[in-house]
Amino acid sequence: MTVLIAIPARYASSRYPGKPLVELNGPDGRKSLIRRSWEAAMAVRGADRVVVATDDARIADHATAFGAEVVMTSTACQNGTERCAEVAAKLPGFDIVVNLQGDAPLTPAWFVEDLIAGLNANPQAEIATPVLRCDGAMRAKLLEDRRHGRVGGTTAVFGAGGRGLYFSKEVIPFTGRDYADDEPTPVFHHVGVYAYRPAALAAYPSWQVGPLETLEGLEQLRFLENGRSVLCVQVQARGRQFWELNNPSDVPVIESMMAAMG
Template structure:
């Protein structure tokens, strides 16, 4: 099975313009851009044939090529990372058995998250798409709740059926829970990790569907699959003591840098 990782990156982010080029300082004081840290995370994944950065912006292209990444230029008409992955896959000749979307705002993604995701989709013939979910501890859940209380859109949460097929994703905290949890206590809430694995046919079909009302309301690209009746597998992953967060807002820079310092990531 041949696997392509695409890292979609756009400069004109609504919530954080120029986000891919924002510098993050690691535990040793090393400064690297968000897109470089995301690319380095992708390069650690085993069993992958090719890793590319997909962008429509020359500033990102120049920066990515400078640190050694292969870049595929895509259209500025792409509405989200999934569409950018579809364009990149097409530009590379549609020759891969699986396409992985490792979004360029998740540099703390451990390689085993992606490896487990690939294995999960490969094993579930009923699913066309897969994405990782991580059970929140109290620290993560309280971070979500604090973000919403203060009017910030933080991470995304997921609910799924007994066979792990997705029921819904939301930027609200779902399912509802009325209590607070201790920092290291398991909770019933699952954090959606912004990585996807697609079968090529599902990725191609995605480009032909209009944006649905749920995708528009939530701003979550994966809801287009659910709105069109496609099965999306949620693969539960184990953090193994690692902290995980995505860079969604300017305030998240300090949060990620603190996490990198605590984990000793350079």
């Protein structure tokens, strides 16, 4: 089994232009978001190749300077999955293609390793993605972001065997109660990492964008809207904090988490 990790990164983010080049302070100094995401990918055991996928020369030059392999992709890519499909077409022959998004520098290596193992163990699944159970504090943070019109993260609901049912930028499912900060909740935070089988990834750009993907702005919904099986793999935090950089206000949150982790 051979594994390719692609890190899609674009400069023209609608919510945060230039996001991949934003520098984050950590115990190891100041490093860009894309560099920290690349370092997270390089720590994954079993990955045969790691590339940064971008359509922007500024990102490409920066990534090359710190030692990353870069694959240039089209400006027509609508999301990271389409960008990964381009990479897979240019670098064929891998059994699994992983999309480790460039805004998730705190992604633990074992999230990706568990994801790859989950896809291998479920031959009927065409795509796998990790989900992390929220405690009361995380759920409260997600709800607070929504009250202020921000998208702090995506949540997922799934059925038997981890079969994905829906993903949303709203906090689902509705529970009707509050939880203590350290209390487990029924809400699962969707971690923005995907592992695809090459055939499904190659077909993805040809599928019509459906109403749910349009409304939510979530690329994984295209799989569900086209009747494809998405596997949700439950991962464990093991004491690590996890957060994605979606908005400028997330920068101090992630820096604080990095400081706490040392």
